[in-house]
Amino acid sequence: MAVAMKAIVIGGGIMGLATAWALARDGHAVELFEQGPLPNPLASSMDEHRLIRHPYGDHAGYARMIDSAYAAWDLLWRDLGQRLYAATGTLALTGNGETWAERSAATLAGIGKTMKELPLDELPRRFPQLDARDVERAFWMDTGGVLFAQDIVTALARHLDGRPNVVLHAKTPVRTVDLEHGRIVTEAGVRHDADVVVVAAGAWVGRLLPTTRRLIPSRQVVIYFGLPADQRAIWAKHPMVIDKTGDVGLYLVPPAEGRGLKIGDHVFSRSGDPSAEREAHEHEMQPLLRRCGVLIRDFARWRVDRLKVCFYTVTEDERFVVEKQGAKGWLMSPCSGHGFKFGAVMGLELARAIAGARDPAAHARWAAGLEGDKPS
Incomplete structure (x- = not known):
C-alpha cells in the first residue's frame, strides 16, 4: 500500500461517500464534510432508485465501463453486508x-x-x-x-461512520477551498488541512469552485x-x-x-x-x-x-469531469444524469489515481468515457 495520507472529501452524495469509502479501505485517514445532514435529502443521490445498464449509444467508453461498475458494486455489497440492487x-x-x-x-x-x-x-x-x-x-x-440509491447512500454513510479512520462532518458547510495547499475553511471559520482535497459537491460545486462554468x-x-x-x-x-x-x-x-x-x-x-x-x-x-x-x-x-x-x-457533452486541480486537489463531477451507476467504481479509481497508480491526465480521460470511444 502507498504511504497513508490524510484526505478531505467535500460532499456527502454517492461520489463523495464512495471516494471516502475507497480511500478509507486503502488505509488513508478521511474527513468528509457535508453541508446538510448525512444523508442530505437535497442531494442528487437521494432518490429511491437509479438505473444501471450497458446500452450507451455511441459511447463505447461508458458501455465498456459498466462491467467494472458492477464489480465495484459487488465489492461495496460485501463491505456493507447487503446487496441493494435488483x-x-x-x-x-x-x-x-x-x-x-x-x-x-x-x-x-x-x-x-x-x-x-x-x-x-x-x-x-x-x-x-x-x-x-x-x-x-x-x-x-x-x-x-x-440500484436502490437512497438506501445505498444511507448504508454507506453508516458504514463509514463506524470506521476508525473516517470522520464525518454533517451540517458543516465549507466556505473556501484551497486546492493548491490542501486546505479548507468551514462556514464556522475552522481551518482543516490535508494531503489531498476532493471536491464532490454536486450541483453546488460552482459555489466552491466558481471557475467550473462548464458544470x-x-x-x-x-x-x-x-x-x-x-x-x-x-x-x-x-x-x-x-x-x-x-x-x-x-x-x-x-x-x-x-x-x-x-x-x-x-x-x-x-x-x-x-x-x-x-x-x-x-x-x-x-x-x-x-x-x-x-x-x-x-x-x-x-x-x-x-x-x-x-x-x-x-456538461455540454454529458461526459464526467474528474480531474486534478492544484497541487493537492481533485474536482470530482461524474454527472449529467448518468453518474450514479458508476459511483462505486469512480470512488475506487479516484483513490487509485490519488495514490499514484494512474496518471491524472489518463484518469481524467478514463472518467470522461473516452477510452475506447472513436475520436470526435
Whole structure:
C-alpha cells in the first residue's frame, strides 16, 4: 500500500461517500464534510432508485465501463453486508427517426456484448403492459437493473461512520477551498488541512469552485405513480424501459422490491438553484404524461403519487469531469444524469489515481468515457 495520507472529501452524495469509502479501505485517514445532514435529502443521490445498464449509444467508453461498475458494486455489497440492487433487464424502444438503441447495439457488439433486436410482433406477448403502436425497432439485453440509491447512500454513510479512520462532518458547510495547499475553511471559520482535497459537491460545486462554468446545475422533475392493485405485481417484475419513439423520450424504472414506479425524461433544464424551494407542478410534466398515455396500456387508471425535483450537474457533452486541480486537489463531477451507476467504481479509481497508480491526465480521460470511444 502507498504511504497513508490524510484526505478531505467535500460532499456527502454517492461520489463523495464512495471516494471516502475507497480511500478509507486503502488505509488513508478521511474527513468528509457535508453541508446538510448525512444523508442530505437535497442531494442528487437521494432518490429511491437509479438505473444501471450497458446500452450507451455511441459511447463505447461508458458501455465498456459498466462491467467494472458492477464489480465495484459487488465489492461495496460485501463491505456493507447487503446487496441493494435488483436485476431487471433492459428494454429499449425506438421510432420517430431515433437510432439510439440501434447505435447502442452496434457499439456493444464492438466490445463483445450482445443486445438483441426483438421482432415487433413479439412485443405484445412479452410485454403486454406496453402499447407498441409507435415502435419501429425494439432491442433487449439481459443485463441491467435498479440500484436502490437512497438506501445505498444511507448504508454507506453508516458504514463509514463506524470506521476508525473516517470522520464525518454533517451540517458543516465549507466556505473556501484551497486546492493548491490542501486546505479548507468551514462556514464556522475552522481551518482543516490535508494531503489531498476532493471536491464532490454536486450541483453546488460552482459555489466552491466558481471557475467550473462548464458544470451547470439542472433542475429535473420525475413522476412517481400509484398503480392499480391488479398491476403492481406485474410491473414489479417488468424490465426497465428506455423509450425513444415519441416526441418525448422517457425512462421507466419498475417498482422492484417494493419501491415506487418512476418515469422521467433525460431532457436537461440547465436552470434552477439547488438550494431553492423544490416544489414541482404536474403541468410541467404534461408532455411526459401524454407519452405515457400512448405507451402504457390502461394508463388512465394510474395516478400521480408524487413529483420529485432533483438536480443534475450537466456538461455540454454529458461526459464526467474528474480531474486534478492544484497541487493537492481533485474536482470530482461524474454527472449529467448518468453518474450514479458508476459511483462505486469512480470512488475506487479516484483513490487509485490519488495514490499514484494512474496518471491524472489518463484518469481524467478514463472518467470522461473516452477510452475506447472513436475520436470526435
